[in-house]
Amino acid sequence: MVSRRTARDLRNENRFEVLHALFELGPSTRQELARHTGLSSATVATLVTEFLSEGVLHIATVERNTGGRPQERLTIDPDRGRIVGVDVAETYVDATVYDLALGALGHGEVALDEHENGQAYVVDGIIRAIESAVEASGTEHERIIGVGVSMPGHVHPDAGVSVFAPNWDWHDVHIEEMLEKSLQISVYVDNPLKAVILSEMWFGVGRVVDSMAVVNLGTGVGAGIAIDGSLIRGATNNAGEWGHTLLQLDGRQCRCGRRGCVEAYLGVHGLETTLAEIDPEHPALRQPRQRDFVEAVADGLTAGDPALMDLARRTSHYLAAALGDLVNLLNVPTVTLTGWTSNALAEWLVPAVRDELPDHVMPGSLPDLTVEASQVPGNAVALGMAAFTLEQFLIRLGLASPARTRPQADPDRGLDQSRHGHV
Amino acid sequence: MVSRRTARDLRNENRFEVLHALFELGPSTRQELARHTGLSSATVATLVTEFLSEGVLHIATVERNTGGRPQERLTIDPDRGRIVGVDVAETYVDATVYDLALGALGHGEVALDEHENGQAYVVDGIIRAIESAVEASGTEHERIIGVGVSMPGHVHPDAGVSVFAPNWDWHDVHIEEMLEKSLQISVYVDNPLKAVILSEMWFGVGRVVDSMAVVNLGTGVGAGIAIDGSLIRGATNNAGEWGHTLLQLDGRQCRCGRRGCVEAYLGVHGLETTLAEIDPEHPALRQPRQRDFVEAVADGLTAGDPALMDLARRTSHYLAAALGDLVNLLNVPTVTLTGWTSNALAEWLVPAVRDELPDHVMPGSLPDLTVEASQVPGNAVALGMAAFTLEQFLIRLGLASPARTRPQADPDRGLDQSRHGHV
Numbered sequence: 001m002v003s004r005r006t007a008r009d010l011r012n013e014n015r016f017e018v019l020h021a022l023f024e025l026g027p028s029t030r031q032e033l034a035r036h037t038g039l040s041s042a043t044v045a046t047l048v049t050e051f052l053s054e055g056v057l058h059i060a061t062v063e064r065n066t067g068g069r070p071q072e073r074l075t076i077d078p079d080r081g082r083i084v085g086v087d088v089a090e091t092y093v094d095a096t097v098y099d100l101a102l103g104a105l106g107h108g109e110v111a112l113d114e115h116e117n118g119q120a121y122v123v124d125g126i127i128r129a130i131e132s133a134v135e136a137s138g139t140e141h142e143r144i145i146g147v148g149v150s151m152p153g154h155v156h157p158d159a160g161v162s163v164f165a166p167n168w169d170w171h172d173v174h175i176e177e178m179l180e181k182s183l184q185i186s187v188y189v190d191n192p193l194k195a196v197i198l199s200e201m202w203f204g205v206g207r208v209v210d211s212m213a214v215v216n217l218g219t220g221v222g223a224g225i226a227i228d229g230s231l232i233r234g235a236t237n238n239a240g241e242w243g244h245t246l247l248q249l250d251g252r253q254c255r256c257g258r259r260g261c262v263e264a265y266l267g268v269h270g271l272e273t274t275l276a277e278i279d280p281e282h283p284a285l286r287q288p289r290q291r292d293f294v295e296a297v298a299d300g301l302t303a304g305d306p307a308l309m310d311l312a313r314r315t316s317h318y319l320a321a322a323l324g325d326l327v328n329l330l331n332v333p334t335v336t337l338t339g340w341t342s343n344a345l346a347e348w349l350v351p352a353v354r355d356e357l358p359d360h361v362m363p364g365s366l367p368d369l370t371v372e373a374s375q376v377p378g379n380a381v382a383l384g385m386a387a388f389t390l391e392q393f394l395i396r397l398g399l400a401s402p403a404r405t406r407p408q409a410d411p412d413r414g415l416d417q418s419r420h421g422h423v
Numbered sequence: 424m425v426s427r428r429t430a431r432d433l434r435n436e437n438r439f440e441v442l443h444a445l446f447e448l449g450p451s452t453r454q455e456l457a458r459h460t461g462l463s464s465a466t467v468a469t470l471v472t473e474f475l476s477e478g479v480l481h482i483a484t485v486e487r488n489t490g491g492r493p494q495e496r497l498t499i500d501p502d503r504g505r506i507v508g509v510d511v512a513e514t515y516v517d518a519t520v521y522d523l524a525l526g527a528l529g530h531g532e533v534a535l536d537e538h539e540n541g542q543a544y545v546v547d548g549i550i551r552a553i554e555s556a557v558e559a560s561g562t563e564h565e566r567i568i569g570v571g572v573s574m575p576g577h578v579h580p581d582a583g584v585s586v587f588a589p590n591w592d593w594h595d596v597h598i599e600e601m602l603e604k605s606l607q608i609s610v611y612v613d614n615p616l617k618a619v620i621l622s623e624m625w626f627g628v629g630r631v632v633d634s635m636a637v638v639n640l641g642t643g644v645g646a647g648i649a650i651d652g653s654l655i656r657g658a659t660n661n662a663g664e665w666g667h668t669l670l671q672l673d674g675r676q677c678r679c680g681r682r683g684c685v686e687a688y689l690g691v692h693g694l695e696t697t698l699a700e701i702d703p704e705h706p707a708l709r710q711p712r713q714r715d716f717v718e719a720v721a722d723g724l725t726a727g728d729p730a731l732m733d734l735a736r737r738t739s740h741y742l743a744a745a746l747g748d749l750v751n752l753l754n755v756p757t758v759t760l761t762g763w764t765s766n767a768l769a770e771w772l773v774p775a776v777r778d779e780l781p782d783h784v785m786p787g788s789l790p791d792l793t794v795e796a797s798q799v800p801g802n803a804v805a806l807g808m809a810a811f812t813l814e815q816f817l818i819r820l821g822l823a824s825p826a827r828t829r830p831q832a833d834p835d836r837g838l839d840q841s842r843h844g845h846v
């Protein structure tokens with residue numbers, strides 16, 4: 001079994017515990033960090049010294065209490081570097097430049113035509129979105145310590161490969177290498193489900209609960225899952241494909257090839273199919289692009305369009321049923337909704353879903369269950385990719401430290417234990 | 424957030440790592456245990472000394488290598504005590520007496536009428552099954568260190584309560600207290616999904632992989648789930664209700680009240696419904712008890728009965744689809760099948776399910792996926808409950824040790840981190 005927790009893994013984990021505590025608490029004393037993380041004072045002191053020497057933390061304030069020792073308050077040094085987080089979807093690329101404390105500094109967006117699927121076309125869109133964000137934030141290129149890019153579909157982050165992107169029919173595209181060659185900055189790739197759950201853990205409900213699911217609704221649909229503070233990656237980083245669990249055996253054709261998947265009802269194309277069942281002549285269906293379709297639906301709902309009200313009703317029914325499955329299987333106490341369809345339609349979907357959930361969730365899993373629109377600020381995918389990139393940066397820094405032993409461990413594995421799960 | 428890992432938790436976890444290593448490796452030296460667990464030699468030495476002083480381990484052999492120090496091989500002392508594991512299902516109670524190394528010593532079974540649901544009736548059945556197992560194994564009552572009882576439905580193990588047993592319409596039954604009063608031995612209750620995954624982790628595929636699902640097919644159906652070596656309990660110990668995820672929105676009525684759940688197709692009553700769709704006059708449907716029905720199906724399949732062949736074909740289709748959902752969501756590398764329906768029908772179901780799985784599983788989760796009948800010996804539910812009881816016994820012993828700090832932590836939580844997940 002290769003999965004035993006090593007001293008090194010634990011050390012990395014402690015390191016991230018301290019980092020997360022700083023994001024949660026703001027400027028903190030060593031004592032506060034020890035109390036919050038449950039780590040010993042000695043461990044916290046060692047980690048803080050390392051972080052300070054790496055320039056990742058700095059001393060924000062020094063308090064002198066009467067008679068006591070001076071108390072240093074530590075904080076992440078936002079100016080230690082810049083990170084770019086990129087959300088690549090079928091219909092757009094959205095890039096954001098962050099400081100090291102993951103404060104957003106500038107943003108760039110490029111529309112992608114969902115009917116184009118060439119590698120050069122997509123890579124060019126990514127580069128242009130990044131350039132636009134870098135320019136908007138006034139960032140000097142050499143200050144960027146890393147770029148995190150979320151790619152749709154199945155991604156192998158260690159290899160930097162887009163294993164399979166169904167909408168583009170991509171197979172084994174070495175996207176990380178292509179981008180690094182072009183940008184001359186280290187790039188980290190992963191998929192949006194991993195990004196949204198990481199950002200939810202760091203900046204959303206994860207500050208209050210340890211187990212949660214984040215449901216991402218857009219062209220595709222899926223769920224990011226965290227259990228007991230660990231992101232669930234699965235054996236091949238392919239966990240979370242809730243969009244390809246069944247709503248209806250032998251039901252609507254799904255783009256994955258199977259019939260009856262959740263995505264065939266809750267992905268944007270699924271919404272279009274439902275609306276066409278209600279009124280095949282509805283003007284919203286004439287929008288050639290998915291983003292415009294969803295916008296037309298939101299506008300029409302505001303105006304009280306009865307066909308669209310019916311669409312919202314049916315979609316809420318499908319969503320309540322599919323969320324019921326997720327909760328029944330995992331008994332997570334919290335589900336949040338994210339993604340651009342959620343953002344546009346949450347006010348119509350969330351109340352209806354809450355009303356119907358008791359019909360789908362096992363009584364023992366219902367009492368404290370909360371379902372809400374995600375409160376993660378900005379683009380949760382870009383923010384999550386920036387957080388991954390920050391983790392990677394800290395791991396790289398850690399390699400230079402003489403305190404590290406066990407060089408045989410794979411440094412790219414990061415804090416996430418779940419990648420050790422496959423033998 | 425209440426979920427931070429404490430020094431105490433870690434200590435418990437290390438303690439169980441050593442125990443699991445002993446189950447896996449057999450008699451082992453301290454060095455072998457350190458190598459296998461990834462723990463330091465000092466930690467292993469401390470834990471072994473504790474285990475020896477508690478009588479849980481003993482020295483099996485001493486080897487003297489030329490010139491080297493004598494090497495002690497340690498093993499669990501089977502005669503330190505006896506444990507009873509009990510599997511309470513809707514149709515039977517099955518009890519097994521184990522030694523401390525979890526070797527089975529004797530077995531007792533009592534049939535339950537699935538149409539009876541009185542508390543006294545069920546409790547009496549449990550007591551009689553235990554007495555019969557104790558007698559068959561020639562165990563003296565005072566040597567029994569604990570009894571682990573799996574109850575169907577939603578169980579709260581810390582409180583010892585059967586929160587909800589749908590088949591019996593039980594609500595908040597204090598089963599642990601009732602049994603302890605009668606048996607005068609400490610009792611630990613949990614539900615079968617937690618028991619089967621624990622036994623799979625200790626004695627099944629868990630010896631090779633860290634993440635897995637065990638699908639339990641009987642009157643009810645469900646899945647035990649382990650990710651990265653941790654059992655998934657969920658916020659209220661209600662995770663794994665895969666039987667109440669959808670196969671067919673608004674499909675067959677399920678006994679949970681919802682329509683279209685997996686259990687309505689794969690539970691024994693689901694199989695009866697499918698057979699009635701094929702041939703409402705089939706003689707197997709005249710069996711009044713579920714166990715007899717399943718036996719009649721297995722016999723008829725052996726004889727090549729065409730209606731039953733069709734039943735096996737349709738049931739395999741449902742099972743492949745429902746397992747596809749589990750794998751797509753969790754990307755587990757291994758699924759095993761357990762439970763009495765599986766045991767009776769695995770030879771007809773497993774090959775057909777394997778053939779169809781590629782139609783349901785995302786390509787990225789398919790390559791190394793294995794689906795097989797569980798190889799856990801004997802009754803996996805009873806064995807898992809015995810393993811939980813052993814854990815509880817070690818935790819209780821641990822409380823007596825002066826090395827323990829942090830008395831505010833809840834000792835009954837055991838090694839399982841997941842119960843800390845709910846805030």
Ligand SMILES: [Zn+2]
Pocket residue numbers: 243244245254255256257258261262263264
């Ligand atoms: Zn699909």
Ligand SMILES: [Zn+2]
Pocket residue numbers: 666667668677678679680681684685686687
């Ligand atoms: Zn059900």
